[in-house]
Amino acid sequence: MNETKKLTEAALLSSLFIVATIVIVGTGFGYMLYLDFIVPVFFCSICIKCDIKYTLLSALSSLLIIFLVLGNIGTAIWASQSIILGITCGFMMKKSTTVLDDILCSSIIGVIIMIFVDVYASKLIGYSFMKEFQGYMKYVPIREFADIAYYLMISLFVLGTVFSIYILSLMLCNKINILKLNSKKKFLVIRNFRSCGRFLCCSKNIFYLSVAYIFIIEIIRLFNIDYSLVYLKTSIICSEYICIYFVMRDSFTSIQNFIMAKYKKIIYPRVLGISIMILFFVNLKLTTIGLAISNIILDRKINIIIKQIDIINSYTYALATKK
Numbered sequence: 001m002n003e004t005k006k007l008t009e010a011a012l013l014s015s016l017f018i019v020a021t022i023v024i025v026g027t028g029f030g031y032m033l034y035l036d037f038i039v040p041v042f043f044c045s046i047c048i049k050c051d052i053k054y055t056l057l058s059a060l061s062s063l064l065i066i067f068l069v070l071g072n073i074g075t076a077i078w079a080s081q082s083i084i085l086g087i088t089c090g091f092m093m094k095k096s097t098t099v100l101d102d103i104l105c106s107s108i109i110g111v112i113i114m115i116f117v118d119v120y121a122s123k124l125i126g127y128s129f130m131k132e133f134q135g136y137m138k139y140v141p142i143r144e145f146a147d148i149a150y151y152l153m154i155s156l157f158v159l160g161t162v163f164s165i166y167i168l169s170l171m172l173c174n175k176i177n178i179l180k181l182n183s184k185k186k187f188l189v190i191r192n193f194r195s196c197g198r199f200l201c202c203s204k205n206i207f208y209l210s211v212a213y214i215f216i217i218e219i220i221r222l223f224n225i226d227y228s229l230v231y232l233k234t235s236i237i238c239s240e241y242i243c244i245y246f247v248m249r250d251s252f253t254s255i256q257n258f259i260m261a262k263y264k265k266i267i268y269p270r271v272l273g274i275s276i277m278i279l280f281f282v283n284l285k286l287t288t289i290g291l292a293i294s295n296i297i298l299d300r301k302i303n304i305i306i307k308q309i310d311i312i313n314s315y316t317y318a319l320a321t322k323k
Helices: 002-026 030-050 052-070 073-093 099-125 129-139 143-175 181-191 193-199 204-222 230-263 267-282 284-302 304-322
Strands: none
Touching (some): 002 052, 030 052, 030 073, 099 129, 143 181, 193 304, 204 230, 204 284, 267 284
């Protein structure tokens, strides 16, 4: 009976999506915020409410009908990209992962999907964010810095898109009261970010996988192995930059919390932050390596990653039971 209810709800929501998409795209407003944010948030909500299998069925049937009615393959491709991002965020929200695990994994999938669509289907869509970013690079005089800035802009664009979808979806799902268990806990973390934000980190497995990925890519780069495919090269480098960001953030957070707990003085973490910021501009890779090694040492000695996650879990449990 419960499965039938979920299937019915998914069918009703997909019908709503089909009608809304045909009307909004038909009037020309679909290319503003609708396809980029409303569609992924909508399907993320369906995934939270109706489970992944019914969400996928709803997505496939909706895309097929939209393509047949509108006859516009560009709209169908753009919508499919947004749907995949939304379903990915919804799927991750329901897992017993950390908030940063969700955003990191969703961003990597977002890189793979968004760059693929941009490289192979931008002519059908009529827009390419990669070409737009390439246009900005003519203002950067040094070629090496221009390449770094180009891939960094793509990485931040994807990360920002996924982050926005994730936060907006949590807010909407909480508003319509469909959050449960893990997704509810993650909403409480986001809502109370000021109180528990400094303890947010990736899980141990995700952190070590990110470090391993960065290490492997740097080893490949040492051997001057070139990627002939633009899609493959861009996806690999942008994924590395996203991993670098999360490794640096996690490592800095762990070191900062350790210093705060040991010395009980706010001045030390501030000095650390200023020093790392300076080192960041001097040499990004060496700074990342130093931070990662420091975090690994702390984790091996005092299990700091698990301790930070336990603090978050205890805090959200207290908030949930208080209500």
